[in-house]
Amino acid sequence: MSASVIVSLSHLTSMKLQRVNTYIIPHLFVLFIILLASTSTRAQVEELEDEREFDYIGASEKGPRHWGEMKKEWSSCKNGHLQSPIDLSCARVKIIPRCRQPDIYYTATNATIINRGHDIAVYWKDDAGSVYLNGTEYFLKQCHWHSPSEHSMNGRRYDLEMHMVHVSPDNKIFVVGALYKFGHRPDRFLSQLEKDIKHLVDNEVERAIGETNPSGLQTRGNAYYRYVGSLTTPPCTEGVIWNIDRKIRTVSEEQVRLLREAVHDHAERNARPMQRRYNRDILYFRSKSRAKPEYY
Numbered sequence: 353m354s355a356s357v358i359v360s361l362s363h364l365t366s367m368k369l370q371r372v373n374t375y376i377i378p379h380l381f382v383l384f385i386i387l388l389a390s391t392s393t394r395a396q397v398e399e400l401e402d403e404r405e406f407d408y409i410g411a412s413e414k415g416p417r418h419w420g421e422m423k424k425e426w427s428s429c430k431n432g433h434l435q436s437p438i439d440l441s442c443a444r445v446k447i448i449p450r451c452r453q454p455d456i457y458y459t460a461t462n463a464t465i466i467n468r469g470h471d472i473a474v475y476w477k478d479d480a481g482s483v484y485l486n487g488t489e490y491f492l493k494q495c496h497w498h499s500p501s502e503h504s505m506n507g508r509r510y511d512l513e514m515h516m517v518h519v520s521p522d523n524k525i526f527v528v529g530a531l532y533k534f535g536h537r538p539d540r541f542l543s544q545l546e547k548d549i550k551h552l553v554d555n556e557v558e559r560a561i562g563e564t565n566p567s568g569l570q571t572r573g574n575a576y577y578r579y580v581g582s583l584t585t586p587p588c589t590e591g592v593i594w595n596i597d598r599k600i601r602t603v604s605e606e607q608v609r610l611l612r613e614a615v616h617d618h619a620e621r622n623a624r625p626m627q628r629r630y631n632r633d634i635l636y637f638r639s640k641s642r643a644k645p646e647y648y
C-alpha cells in the first residue's frame with residue numbers, strides 16, 4: 353500500500369486536484385484505519401495480560417505472598433494451616449511399613465491439552481479411572497506440571513513436579529504427585545505430548561489429543577509420602593490428600609523448556625513457595641518392609 357501512495361505522489365504534478373483526492377485521500381484513510389486497529393489490538397492484549405488472576409513473581413502485587421488478600425475466597429492461601437507445598441523431610445516422617453497401596457485403576461479415554469496460562473494441563477472428560485482409598489473413590493480429572501518442583505525432599509527442590517488431580521463425588525481431592533530431575537532419559541508421557549505442546553506455544557489454547565492412557569504417567573512406585581495439605585494455586589482449598597512418590601524420575605531439559613515456553617511469561621517458574629508444616633504428620637508408606645526413606 354505504501355508503494356502505491358508513492359506512485360500516486362509521483363504523479364501529483366500531472367494530476368488534477370480531483371485525482372489527488374481519489375488516490376491519496378482513500379489511501380491515507382486506509383493507513384489511518386490500520387494504525388488505529390493495530391494500536392487497539394495491542395491495548396487489548398495488554399489488558400488481557402493485566403487481567404491475569406495471579407502470578408508467581410515474588411515482587412508482583414499478584415505474586416504468591418498476596419494470593420490470600422486478592423479475593424475473599426482465596427483467604428486460605430494466607431490464613432490456612434494445612435497449606436502446600438511443604439518439605440518432605442525424612443526426619444519428620446512416620447513410617448508405615450507393609451501397607452496396602454491404594455487401588456488404582458486407569459483407562460485410556462479422550463483427552464484435551466489446555467494452556468491455562470499459569471500451567472499446561474491434560475483433562476480427561478470421560479471416566480479415565482480412579483483411586484479407591486478408605487471407602488472413597490476419587491476420579492481422575494486432570495494432570496498438570498510445575499517447574500521447578502513445588503514439594504522438596506530433605507530440603508532439595510527438583511526440576512519438575514507432576515500432579516494428577518482426583519476428585520470424589522462429594523468433592524474431596526486426592527492428588528498423586530511425582531518429582532523429576534534433569535536426566536538423559538526424557539519422560540515418556542511428555543514425549544507423547546511434545547507436538548501438541550508446541551502448538552500451545554503458538555498461542556493455541558486448547559487441543560484435542562485423542563485417547564490418552566493415564567497409566568503412561570507410571571505412578572505406581574513402591575513407597576510414597578502422604579499428608580493432608582491444600583491446592584498449590586488459588587483458592588488454596590484445604591483437605592487435599594497428597595501422595596508423593598518417593599522415586600525421583602527423569603525429564604529432559606528440553607521438555608521442561610517446552611512447558612515453560614508454552615505458558616505466559618509470569619508463570620515460567622510456576623512453583624509456589626514452601627508453606628509452614630505446623631504440626632502435620634507426614635506418613636511414609638512403603639509396600640516392602642525393607643524400603644527406607646532415602647536421602648537425596
Ligand SMILES: *[C@@H]1O[C@H](CO)[C@@H](O)[C@H](O)[C@H]1NC(C)=O
Nearest residue numbers: 460461462463478562563564
Ligand atoms: C474418542 O473420540 C473418537 C472421535 O470422536 C471416538 O471415535 C472414540 O470412540 C473416542 N474414544 C473413547 C474411548 O471414548
Ligand SMILES: *[C@@H]1O[C@H](CO)[C@@H](O)[C@H](O)[C@H]1NC(C)=O
Nearest residue numbers: 485486487488578580593635
Ligand atoms: C477412613 O475413613 C474413616 C471413616 O470415614 C475415618 O474415620 C478414618 O480416619 C479414615 N482412615 C484413614 C487412614 O484416613
